[in-house]
Amino acid sequence: MSQPQTQIAILLFEDFDVMDVGGPYEVLRWLPNSKVTFVATKRGPIKSEGGGVALVAEAAISEVPNPDVVIVPGGAGELQARDNPEIIKWLQQAQAAGKWTVSVCTGALLLGAAGLLRGKKATTYWMAIDELAKFGATAVQSRYVFDGKLVTSAGVSAGIDMAIALAAQLRSAELAQAIQLGIEYDPKPPFDTGSPARAPAAMVKQLREMSRFKQSA
Amino acid sequence: MSQPQTQIAILLFEDFDVMDVGGPYEVLRWLPNSKVTFVATKRGPIKSEGGGVALVAEAAISEVPNPDVVIVPGGAGELQARDNPEIIKWLQQAQAAGKWTVSVCTGALLLGAAGLLRGKKATTYWMAIDELAKFGATAVQSRYVFDGKLVTSAGVSAGIDMAIALAAQLRSAELAQAIQLGIEYDPKPPFDTGSPARAPAAMVKQLREMSRFKQSA
Numbered sequence: 243m244s245q246p247q248t249q250i251a252i253l254l255f256e257d258f259d260v261m262d263v264g265g266p267y268e269v270l271r272w273l274p275n276s277k278v279t280f281v282a283t284k285r286g287p288i289k290s291e292g293g294g295v296a297l298v299a300e301a302a303i304s305e306v307p308n309p310d311v312v313i314v315p316g317g318a319g320e321l322q323a324r325d326n327p328e329i330i331k332w333l334q335q336a337q338a339a340g341k342w343t344v345s346v347c348t349g350a351l352l353l354g355a356a357g358l359l360r361g362k363k364a365t366t367y368w369m370a371i372d373e374l375a376k377f378g379a380t381a382v383q384s385r386y387v388f389d390g391k392l393v394t395s396a397g398v399s400a401g402i403d404m405a406i407a408l409a410a411q412l413r414s415a416e417l418a419q420a421i422q423l424g425i426e427y428d429p430k431p432p433f434d435t436g437s438p439a440r441a442p443a444a445m446v447k448q449l450r451e452m453s454r455f456k457q458s459a
Numbered sequence: 460m461s462q463p464q465t466q467i468a469i470l471l472f473e474d475f476d477v478m479d480v481g482g483p484y485e486v487l488r489w490l491p492n493s494k495v496t497f498v499a500t501k502r503g504p505i506k507s508e509g510g511g512v513a514l515v516a517e518a519a520i521s522e523v524p525n526p527d528v529v530i531v532p533g534g535a536g537e538l539q540a541r542d543n544p545e546i547i548k549w550l551q552q553a554q555a556a557g558k559w560t561v562s563v564c565t566g567a568l569l570l571g572a573a574g575l576l577r578g579k580k581a582t583t584y585w586m587a588i589d590e591l592a593k594f595g596a597t598a599v600q601s602r603y604v605f606d607g608k609l610v611t612s613a614g615v616s617a618g619i620d621m622a623i624a625l626a627a628q629l630r631s632a633e634l635a636q637a638i639q640l641g642i643e644y645d646p647k648p649p650f651d652t653g654s655p656a657r658a659p660a661a662m663v664k665q666l667r668e669m670s671r672f673k674q675s676a
Binding site for chain 1: 488
Protein backbone atom coordinates (compact mmCIF):
# COMPACT_ATOMS: atom_id res chain seq x y z
CA MET A 243 0.00 0.00 0.00
CA SER A 244 2.85 2.33 0.81
CA GLN A 245 4.85 1.14 -2.17
CA PRO A 246 6.62 4.14 -3.73
CA GLN A 247 5.10 5.30 -6.99
CA THR A 248 6.65 3.79 -10.08
CA GLN A 249 7.75 6.45 -12.55
CA ILE A 250 7.64 5.26 -16.15
CA ALA A 251 9.07 7.55 -18.83
CA ILE A 252 8.40 6.90 -22.51
CA LEU A 253 10.87 8.74 -24.74
CA LEU A 254 9.64 10.56 -27.82
CA PHE A 255 11.78 11.95 -30.63
CA GLU A 256 10.86 13.20 -34.10
CA ASP A 257 9.79 10.23 -36.28
CA PHE A 258 9.10 7.79 -33.47
CA ASP A 259 6.82 4.87 -34.23
CA VAL A 260 3.27 5.23 -32.88
CA MET A 261 2.56 1.61 -31.92
CA ASP A 262 6.00 1.27 -30.33
CA VAL A 263 4.83 3.72 -27.69
CA GLY A 264 1.09 3.09 -27.82
CA GLY A 265 1.35 -0.60 -26.99
CA PRO A 266 3.40 -0.26 -23.80
CA TYR A 267 1.49 2.86 -22.76
CA GLU A 268 -1.86 1.09 -23.04
CA VAL A 269 -0.62 -1.79 -20.90
CA LEU A 270 1.38 0.08 -18.28
CA ARG A 271 -1.10 2.89 -17.67
CA TRP A 272 -3.21 0.34 -15.75
CA LEU A 273 -0.52 -0.31 -13.13
CA PRO A 274 -1.68 0.97 -9.77
CA ASN A 275 0.51 3.49 -8.02
CA SER A 276 2.45 4.41 -11.12
CA LYS A 277 2.67 7.26 -13.57
CA VAL A 278 3.52 7.04 -17.24
CA THR A 279 4.98 10.24 -18.68
CA PHE A 280 5.87 10.97 -22.28
CA VAL A 281 9.16 12.84 -22.40
CA ALA A 282 11.30 14.44 -25.08
CA THR A 283 14.20 16.86 -25.19
CA LYS A 284 11.57 19.61 -25.02
CA ARG A 285 7.94 19.65 -23.96
CA GLY A 286 5.30 19.86 -26.66
CA PRO A 287 4.04 17.99 -29.71
CA ILE A 288 6.41 15.55 -31.40
CA LYS A 289 5.66 14.24 -34.89
CA SER A 290 5.63 10.50 -35.42
CA GLU A 291 7.13 8.61 -38.34
CA GLY A 292 4.91 9.22 -41.33
CA GLY A 293 3.91 12.56 -39.90
CA GLY A 294 0.29 11.66 -39.33
CA VAL A 295 0.38 11.86 -35.57
CA ALA A 296 1.75 14.35 -33.13
CA LEU A 297 1.93 13.21 -29.54
CA VAL A 298 2.49 15.72 -26.79
CA ALA A 299 5.54 15.28 -24.56
CA GLU A 300 4.40 16.34 -21.10
CA ALA A 301 7.89 16.81 -19.71
CA ALA A 302 11.44 17.46 -20.83
CA ILE A 303 13.89 14.66 -20.13
CA SER A 304 15.80 17.07 -17.90
CA GLU A 305 12.70 17.18 -15.69
CA VAL A 306 12.57 13.39 -15.35
CA PRO A 307 16.19 12.44 -14.67
CA ASN A 308 15.62 9.23 -12.70
CA PRO A 309 12.55 7.30 -13.78
CA ASP A 310 12.18 3.74 -12.56
CA VAL A 311 11.43 2.56 -16.07
CA VAL A 312 12.61 4.09 -19.34
CA ILE A 313 10.94 2.95 -22.55
CA VAL A 314 12.58 3.75 -25.88
CA PRO A 315 10.62 3.32 -29.11
CA GLY A 316 11.94 2.78 -32.58
CA GLY A 317 11.02 4.45 -35.82
CA ALA A 318 13.00 6.21 -38.51
CA GLY A 319 13.99 8.96 -36.08
CA GLU A 320 15.91 6.55 -33.89
CA LEU A 321 18.89 7.06 -36.20
CA GLN A 322 18.98 10.84 -35.63
CA ALA A 323 18.34 10.40 -31.91
CA ARG A 324 21.61 8.45 -31.65
CA ASP A 325 23.45 11.67 -32.49
CA ASN A 326 21.75 13.70 -29.77
CA PRO A 327 24.15 13.89 -26.81
CA GLU A 328 21.40 15.03 -24.46
CA ILE A 329 19.36 11.89 -25.21
CA ILE A 330 22.39 9.60 -24.98
CA LYS A 331 23.46 11.05 -21.63
CA TRP A 332 19.91 10.84 -20.26
CA LEU A 333 19.64 7.18 -21.27
CA GLN A 334 22.95 6.36 -19.62
CA GLN A 335 22.00 8.11 -16.39
CA ALA A 336 18.51 6.65 -16.36
CA GLN A 337 19.87 3.18 -16.95
CA ALA A 338 22.39 3.54 -14.11
CA ALA A 339 19.82 4.80 -11.62
CA GLY A 340 16.65 3.05 -12.79
CA LYS A 341 15.16 -0.39 -12.41
CA TRP A 342 14.35 -1.22 -16.04
CA THR A 343 15.67 0.07 -19.37
CA VAL A 344 13.32 -1.02 -22.11
CA SER A 345 13.22 -0.80 -25.89
CA VAL A 346 10.67 -1.60 -28.55
CA CYS A 347 11.62 -2.33 -32.16
CA THR A 348 14.68 -0.35 -33.35
CA GLY A 349 14.74 1.50 -30.05
CA ALA A 350 17.30 -1.17 -29.16
CA LEU A 351 19.76 0.45 -31.56
CA LEU A 352 19.44 3.75 -29.72
CA LEU A 353 20.19 1.92 -26.48
CA GLY A 354 23.13 0.37 -28.31
CA ALA A 355 24.42 3.78 -29.33
CA ALA A 356 24.31 4.74 -25.65
CA GLY A 357 26.50 1.72 -24.88
CA LEU A 358 23.77 -0.07 -22.97
CA LEU A 359 23.77 -3.33 -24.94
CA ARG A 360 27.39 -4.34 -24.41
CA GLY A 361 27.62 -7.94 -23.26
CA LYS A 362 23.84 -8.27 -23.19
CA LYS A 363 21.36 -10.56 -24.85
CA ALA A 364 18.91 -8.45 -26.82
CA THR A 365 16.40 -8.40 -29.63
CA THR A 366 15.01 -5.82 -32.04
CA TYR A 367 12.96 -5.43 -35.22
CA TRP A 368 13.55 -8.40 -37.51
CA MET A 369 15.14 -6.27 -40.21
CA ALA A 370 17.63 -4.79 -37.75
CA ILE A 371 18.63 -7.92 -35.86
CA ASP A 372 22.09 -8.08 -37.47
CA GLU A 373 22.83 -4.57 -36.21
CA LEU A 374 22.88 -5.70 -32.59
CA ALA A 375 26.32 -7.27 -32.84
CA LYS A 376 27.79 -3.86 -33.74
CA PHE A 377 26.79 -2.69 -30.27
CA GLY A 378 28.30 -5.68 -28.50
CA ALA A 379 25.03 -7.50 -27.94
CA THR A 380 24.15 -11.12 -28.59
CA ALA A 381 21.07 -11.20 -30.81
CA VAL A 382 18.16 -13.37 -29.73
CA GLN A 383 15.16 -13.93 -31.98
CA SER A 384 12.29 -13.63 -29.54
CA ARG A 385 9.27 -11.38 -28.92
CA TYR A 386 11.18 -9.89 -25.98
CA VAL A 387 14.34 -10.54 -24.01
CA PHE A 388 14.98 -9.81 -20.33
CA ASP A 389 18.68 -9.59 -19.39
CA GLY A 390 19.32 -8.03 -16.00
CA LYS A 391 17.56 -4.68 -16.01
CA LEU A 392 17.58 -4.52 -19.82
CA VAL A 393 14.39 -5.46 -21.67
CA THR A 394 14.32 -5.41 -25.47
CA SER A 395 11.43 -6.25 -27.78
CA ALA A 396 11.02 -7.31 -31.39
CA GLY A 397 9.27 -5.03 -33.86
CA VAL A 398 6.38 -2.66 -33.27
CA SER A 399 3.55 -4.90 -32.02
CA ALA A 400 5.95 -6.90 -29.82
CA GLY A 401 5.87 -4.01 -27.37
CA ILE A 402 2.43 -5.21 -26.26
CA ASP A 403 3.66 -8.69 -25.38
CA MET A 404 6.73 -7.24 -23.68
CA ALA A 405 4.77 -4.72 -21.64
CA ILE A 406 2.46 -7.40 -20.26
CA ALA A 407 5.50 -9.43 -19.22
CA LEU A 408 7.04 -6.30 -17.70
CA ALA A 409 3.82 -5.56 -15.79
CA ALA A 410 4.13 -9.01 -14.24
CA GLN A 411 7.67 -8.14 -13.10
CA LEU A 412 6.68 -4.69 -11.84
CA ARG A 413 3.65 -5.93 -9.90
CA SER A 414 2.37 -9.50 -10.25
CA ALA A 415 1.40 -12.09 -12.84
CA GLU A 416 -2.21 -11.79 -11.72
CA LEU A 417 -2.29 -8.05 -12.35
CA ALA A 418 -0.63 -8.50 -15.75
CA GLN A 419 -3.26 -11.11 -16.61
CA ALA A 420 -6.03 -8.71 -15.61
CA ILE A 421 -4.53 -6.01 -17.81
CA GLN A 422 -4.41 -8.46 -20.71
CA LEU A 423 -8.12 -9.12 -20.17
CA GLY A 424 -8.77 -5.39 -19.82
CA ILE A 425 -7.31 -4.68 -23.25
CA GLU A 426 -8.94 -7.84 -24.64
CA TYR A 427 -5.59 -9.01 -25.91
CA ASP A 428 -6.63 -12.28 -27.49
CA PRO A 429 -4.99 -11.72 -30.86
CA LYS A 430 -6.29 -13.34 -34.02
CA PRO A 431 -4.12 -12.05 -36.87
CA PRO A 432 -5.93 -12.44 -40.18
CA PHE A 433 -2.80 -13.88 -41.79
CA ASP A 434 0.31 -15.75 -40.65
CA THR A 435 2.85 -13.38 -42.14
CA GLY A 436 3.92 -11.50 -39.00
CA SER A 437 7.28 -13.25 -38.77
CA PRO A 438 9.95 -13.28 -41.49
CA ALA A 439 10.32 -16.99 -40.72
CA ARG A 440 6.85 -17.67 -42.10
CA ALA A 441 6.09 -14.82 -44.53
CA PRO A 442 6.84 -15.50 -48.21
CA ALA A 443 10.54 -15.04 -48.93
CA ALA A 444 9.84 -12.56 -51.74
CA MET A 445 7.81 -10.41 -49.34
CA VAL A 446 10.58 -10.46 -46.76
CA LYS A 447 13.11 -9.46 -49.41
CA GLN A 448 10.93 -6.67 -50.78
CA LEU A 449 10.28 -5.10 -47.39
CA ARG A 450 13.96 -5.23 -46.52
CA GLU A 451 14.92 -3.58 -49.79
CA MET A 452 12.44 -0.77 -49.17
CA SER A 453 13.89 -0.18 -45.70
CA ARG A 454 17.00 1.43 -44.27
CA PHE A 455 18.21 -2.10 -43.39
CA LYS A 456 19.42 -3.60 -46.63
CA GLN A 457 20.29 -7.27 -46.78
CA SER A 458 23.10 -7.43 -44.29
CA ALA A 459 23.55 -11.08 -43.41
CA MET B 460 -1.98 3.86 -60.53
CA SER B 461 -4.57 6.58 -60.96
CA GLN B 462 -6.69 5.19 -58.14
CA PRO B 463 -8.17 8.12 -56.20
CA GLN B 464 -6.56 8.68 -52.83
CA THR B 465 -8.26 6.96 -49.91
CA GLN B 466 -9.11 9.39 -47.13
CA ILE B 467 -9.14 7.78 -43.71
CA ALA B 468 -10.35 9.84 -40.76
CA ILE B 469 -9.78 8.69 -37.19
CA LEU B 470 -12.07 10.46 -34.74
CA LEU B 471 -10.69 11.76 -31.46
CA PHE B 472 -12.69 12.99 -28.48
CA GLU B 473 -11.68 13.71 -24.89
CA ASP B 474 -10.92 10.41 -23.10
CA PHE B 475 -10.45 8.29 -26.21
CA ASP B 476 -8.46 5.08 -25.82
CA VAL B 477 -4.89 5.26 -27.14
CA MET B 478 -4.53 1.75 -28.54
CA ASP B 479 -7.97 1.93 -30.14
CA VAL B 480 -6.57 4.57 -32.47
CA GLY B 481 -2.89 3.58 -32.44
CA GLY B 482 -3.51 0.05 -33.72
CA PRO B 483 -5.50 0.98 -36.83
CA TYR B 484 -3.29 4.01 -37.47
CA GLU B 485 -0.12 1.91 -37.45
CA VAL B 486 -1.62 -0.56 -39.92
CA LEU B 487 -3.41 1.81 -42.28
CA ARG B 488 -0.67 4.42 -42.55
CA TRP B 489 1.18 1.94 -44.78
CA LEU B 490 -1.53 1.87 -47.44
CA PRO B 491 -0.23 3.43 -50.63
CA ASN B 492 -2.17 6.35 -52.04
CA SER B 493 -4.02 7.06 -48.85
CA LYS B 494 -3.97 9.58 -46.05
CA VAL B 495 -4.86 9.00 -42.43
CA THR B 496 -6.02 12.12 -40.61
CA PHE B 497 -6.85 12.49 -36.94
CA VAL B 498 -9.95 14.63 -36.58
CA ALA B 499 -11.95 16.09 -33.71
CA THR B 500 -14.61 18.76 -33.28
CA LYS B 501 -11.71 21.23 -33.12
CA ARG B 502 -8.08 21.05 -34.18
CA GLY B 503 -5.46 20.67 -31.49
CA PRO B 504 -4.40 18.33 -28.70
CA ILE B 505 -7.00 15.94 -27.32
CA LYS B 506 -6.42 14.14 -24.02
CA SER B 507 -6.75 10.39 -23.96
CA GLU B 508 -8.44 8.31 -21.29
CA GLY B 509 -6.19 8.30 -18.27
CA GLY B 510 -4.85 11.70 -19.26
CA GLY B 511 -1.33 10.53 -19.97
CA VAL B 512 -1.39 11.20 -23.67
CA ALA B 513 -2.48 14.10 -25.78
CA LEU B 514 -2.76 13.42 -29.46
CA VAL B 515 -3.06 16.29 -31.89
CA ALA B 516 -6.13 16.43 -34.14
CA GLU B 517 -4.88 17.79 -37.44
CA ALA B 518 -8.28 18.76 -38.76
CA ALA B 519 -11.76 19.61 -37.54
CA ILE B 520 -14.47 17.15 -38.56
CA SER B 521 -16.12 20.00 -40.48
CA GLU B 522 -13.00 20.11 -42.67
CA VAL B 523 -13.24 16.38 -43.48
CA PRO B 524 -16.93 15.86 -44.25
CA ASN B 525 -16.68 12.89 -46.60
CA PRO B 526 -13.82 10.55 -45.78
CA ASP B 527 -13.77 7.14 -47.44
CA VAL B 528 -13.16 5.48 -44.09
CA VAL B 529 -14.22 6.70 -40.66
CA ILE B 530 -12.68 5.02 -37.62
CA VAL B 531 -14.26 5.56 -34.21
CA PRO B 532 -12.36 4.54 -31.08
CA GLY B 533 -13.77 3.71 -27.68
CA GLY B 534 -12.70 4.87 -24.27
CA ALA B 535 -14.52 6.47 -21.37
CA GLY B 536 -15.22 9.59 -23.44
CA GLU B 537 -17.34 7.66 -25.90
CA LEU B 538 -20.29 8.18 -23.53
CA GLN B 539 -20.00 11.98 -23.64
CA ALA B 540 -19.38 11.96 -27.38
CA ARG B 541 -22.82 10.37 -27.86
CA ASP B 542 -24.35 13.63 -26.62
CA ASN B 543 -22.44 15.80 -29.08
CA PRO B 544 -24.80 16.57 -31.99
CA GLU B 545 -21.93 17.72 -34.20
CA ILE B 546 -20.21 14.34 -33.85
CA ILE B 547 -23.46 12.40 -34.34
CA LYS B 548 -24.35 14.35 -37.48
CA TRP B 549 -20.83 13.96 -38.88
CA LEU B 550 -20.92 10.20 -38.32
CA GLN B 551 -24.29 9.91 -40.05
CA GLN B 552 -23.15 11.96 -43.04
CA ALA B 553 -19.82 10.17 -43.26
CA GLN B 554 -21.53 6.79 -43.10
CA ALA B 555 -23.96 7.75 -45.84
CA ALA B 556 -21.27 9.05 -48.18
CA GLY B 557 -18.30 6.88 -47.27
CA LYS B 558 -17.14 3.37 -48.06
CA TRP B 559 -16.44 2.04 -44.58
CA THR B 560 -17.65 3.02 -41.12
CA VAL B 561 -15.44 1.40 -38.54
CA SER B 562 -15.34 1.13 -34.76
CA VAL B 563 -12.89 -0.23 -32.24
CA CYS B 564 -13.92 -1.30 -28.73
CA THR B 565 -16.79 0.78 -27.30
CA GLY B 566 -16.66 3.04 -30.34
CA ALA B 567 -19.46 0.75 -31.54
CA LEU B 568 -21.76 2.30 -28.94
CA LEU B 569 -21.12 5.75 -30.37
CA LEU B 570 -22.02 4.41 -33.81
CA GLY B 571 -25.10 2.94 -32.17
CA ALA B 572 -26.06 6.31 -30.72
CA ALA B 573 -25.83 7.70 -34.26
CA GLY B 574 -28.29 5.04 -35.38
CA LEU B 575 -25.74 3.23 -37.52
CA LEU B 576 -26.07 -0.23 -35.96
CA ARG B 577 -29.77 -0.82 -36.58
CA GLY B 578 -30.33 -4.21 -38.19
CA LYS B 579 -26.61 -4.89 -38.32
CA LYS B 580 -24.37 -7.60 -36.97
CA ALA B 581 -21.75 -5.99 -34.75
CA THR B 582 -19.25 -6.53 -31.98
CA THR B 583 -17.63 -4.41 -29.28
CA TYR B 584 -15.57 -4.61 -26.09
CA TRP B 585 -16.47 -7.77 -24.18
CA MET B 586 -17.86 -5.85 -21.22
CA ALA B 587 -20.18 -3.85 -23.46
CA ILE B 588 -21.46 -6.62 -25.72
CA ASP B 589 -24.94 -6.64 -24.12
CA GLU B 590 -25.34 -2.95 -24.95
CA LEU B 591 -25.45 -3.61 -28.68
CA ALA B 592 -29.05 -4.87 -28.60
CA LYS B 593 -30.18 -1.46 -27.28
CA PHE B 594 -29.04 0.02 -30.58
CA GLY B 595 -30.83 -2.56 -32.70
CA ALA B 596 -27.74 -4.60 -33.50
CA THR B 597 -27.22 -8.34 -33.31
CA ALA B 598 -24.19 -8.98 -31.13
CA VAL B 599 -21.49 -11.28 -32.48
CA GLN B 600 -18.56 -12.40 -30.34
CA SER B 601 -15.67 -12.08 -32.73
CA ARG B 602 -12.45 -10.08 -33.10
CA TYR B 603 -14.18 -8.05 -35.82
CA VAL B 604 -17.36 -8.16 -37.84
CA PHE B 605 -17.93 -6.92 -41.39
CA ASP B 606 -21.58 -6.23 -42.28
CA GLY B 607 -22.03 -4.20 -45.44
CA LYS B 608 -19.96 -1.05 -45.01
CA LEU B 609 -19.99 -1.36 -41.21
CA VAL B 610 -16.93 -2.83 -39.52
CA THR B 611 -16.88 -3.26 -35.75
CA SER B 612 -14.08 -4.65 -33.57
CA ALA B 613 -13.82 -6.18 -30.13
CA GLY B 614 -11.86 -4.41 -27.39
CA VAL B 615 -8.75 -2.27 -27.71
CA SER B 616 -6.14 -4.60 -29.25
CA ALA B 617 -8.71 -6.07 -31.66
CA GLY B 618 -8.33 -2.93 -33.74
CA ILE B 619 -5.02 -4.31 -35.00
CA ASP B 620 -6.57 -7.52 -36.30
CA MET B 621 -9.49 -5.59 -37.79
CA ALA B 622 -7.27 -3.03 -39.51
CA ILE B 623 -5.22 -5.73 -41.23
CA ALA B 624 -8.45 -7.31 -42.51
CA LEU B 625 -9.67 -3.88 -43.60
CA ALA B 626 -6.38 -3.22 -45.43
CA ALA B 627 -7.01 -6.42 -47.39
CA GLN B 628 -10.44 -5.08 -48.39
CA LEU B 629 -9.12 -1.61 -49.23
CA ARG B 630 -6.21 -2.89 -51.32
CA SER B 631 -5.27 -6.57 -51.41
CA ALA B 632 -4.59 -9.55 -49.18
CA GLU B 633 -0.96 -9.46 -50.26
CA LEU B 634 -0.52 -5.86 -49.18
CA ALA B 635 -2.23 -6.56 -45.87
CA GLN B 636 0.13 -9.49 -45.34
CA ALA B 637 3.13 -7.26 -46.06
CA ILE B 638 1.88 -4.72 -43.52
CA GLN B 639 1.52 -7.49 -40.95
CA LEU B 640 5.14 -8.43 -41.59
CA GLY B 641 6.16 -4.77 -41.50
CA ILE B 642 4.75 -4.35 -37.99
CA GLU B 643 6.06 -7.80 -37.01
CA TYR B 644 2.60 -8.79 -35.87
CA ASP B 645 3.32 -12.30 -34.71
CA PRO B 646 1.71 -12.03 -31.29
CA LYS B 647 2.84 -14.14 -28.37
CA PRO B 648 0.78 -13.00 -25.37
CA PRO B 649 2.54 -13.98 -22.13
CA PHE B 650 -0.74 -15.28 -20.69
CA ASP B 651 -3.99 -16.70 -22.03
CA THR B 652 -6.32 -14.29 -20.27
CA GLY B 653 -7.17 -11.95 -23.12
CA SER B 654 -10.69 -13.32 -23.56
CA PRO B 655 -13.37 -13.45 -20.86
CA ALA B 656 -14.09 -16.98 -22.08
CA ARG B 657 -10.70 -18.16 -20.81
CA ALA B 658 -9.70 -15.71 -18.06
CA PRO B 659 -10.51 -16.75 -14.48
CA ALA B 660 -14.18 -16.02 -13.69
CA ALA B 661 -13.27 -14.01 -10.60
CA MET B 662 -11.01 -11.77 -12.72
CA VAL B 663 -13.76 -11.24 -15.28
CA LYS B 664 -16.20 -10.33 -12.50
CA GLN B 665 -13.76 -7.96 -10.81
CA LEU B 666 -12.95 -6.05 -13.99
CA ARG B 667 -16.61 -5.74 -14.86
CA GLU B 668 -17.43 -4.40 -11.40
CA MET B 669 -14.68 -1.79 -11.70
CA SER B 670 -16.06 -0.64 -15.04
CA ARG B 671 -19.00 1.42 -16.24
CA PHE B 672 -20.53 -1.82 -17.53
CA LYS B 673 -21.91 -3.62 -14.49
CA GLN B 674 -23.10 -7.17 -14.83
CA SER B 675 -25.90 -6.74 -17.32
CA ALA B 676 -26.69 -10.18 -18.68
